[in-house]
Amino acid sequence: xxxxxxxxxxxxxxxxxxxxxxxxxxxxxxxxxxxxxxxxxxxxxxxxxxxxxxxxxxxxxxxxxxxxxxxxxxxxxxxxxxxxxxxxxxxxxxxxxxxxxxxxxxxxxxxxxxxxxxxxxxxxxxxxxxx
DNA sequence: TAACTGACTCGGC
DNA sequence: AGCCGAGCCAGTT
Numbered sequence: 001x002x003x004x005x006x007x008x009x010x011x012x013x014x015x016x017x018x019x020x021x022x023x024x025x026x027x028x029x030x031x032x033x034x035x036x037x038x039x040x041x042x043x044x045x046x047x048x049x050x051x052x053x054x055x056x057x058x059x060x061x062x063x064x065x066x067x068x069x070x071x072x073x074x075x076x077x078x079x080x081x082x083x084x085x086x087x088x089x090x091x092x093x094x095x096x097x098x099x100x101x102x103x104x105x106x107x108x109x110x111x112x113x114x115x116x117x118x119x120x121x122x123x124x125x126x127x128x129x130x131x
Numbered sequence: 132t133a134a135c136t137g138a139c140t141c142g143g144c
Numbered sequence: 145a146g147c148c149g150a151g152c153c154a155g156t157t
Binding site: 027049054055058064 | 152153154
Binding site: 044045046049055056057058059060061062063064065066077080081082083087088089090091092093 | 136137138139140141
């Protein structure tokens with residue numbers, strides 16, 4: 001944020017909330033999927049959101065990552081990138097460079113905050129888990 | 132209590 | 145080719 005402050009949402013139509021049903025919260029589902037990501041692979045927020053049936057909630061996926069720290073079953077949040085393969089969330093890591101280091105430790109090469117061969121390493125839950 | 136924000140993404144202009 | 149608006153859920157102010 002910086003330049004101009006813009007108010008978002010001028011007029012919201014209808015909430016039309018889609019109740020999933022799961023006894024778990026949205027975050028729990030996100031974490032569950034993230035934990036399924038094989039070592040050395042990466043995926044995107046959007047892919048996870050889509051897999052969960054809430055394609056437009058990609059934003060929440062990222063937000064869930066923010067809450068994933070300190071979770072019991074470790075959540076490999078570093079394997080989740082944006083659709084460009086960019087390490088958008090690295091600044092939220094502790095320390096920030098931990099994200100890239102972890103990826104490299106798994107054999108994933110990162111250049112300028114971007115995963116090399118993102119397409120090849122991309123792990124699509126829709127396909128891999130065959131929903 | 133209402134409003135805002137945020138690790139995103141897509142479609143329009 | 146780049147900027148703007150909108151949709152999503154939960155936690156904060």
